[in-house]
Amino acid sequence: MTDLTKKPCACGGEMGQIIGFVPRPSDEGLTPVRKGWYCVECRAWEDAILRETTVENI
Ligand SMILES: [Zn+2]
Known part of the structure; x- marks a missing residue:
């Protein structure tokens, strides 16, 4: 994996x-989603796309 x-x-x-959180209508909880990646060295940002936004575990 x-x-x-x-x-x-x-x-x-x-x-x-x-990681960001989006509201979950089913039980009014929050679903964690991967927004992307950030580099503290050069402050670059890369968006997570499609399956990359799925957070398996935290
Ligand atoms: Zn960098």
Whole structure:
């Protein structure tokens, strides 16, 4: 299984995942979704797309 919690950045640094929450109508809870990855070294941002937004566990 691929680790999507972090990924290498073009600058040589490491991008960390950013998690957001969306309302869940079924029980009024919140579903965690992966918004994308952020690099603190060069402040680059990469959007998560499609299946990448699914958070398996936190
Ligand atoms: Zn970077």
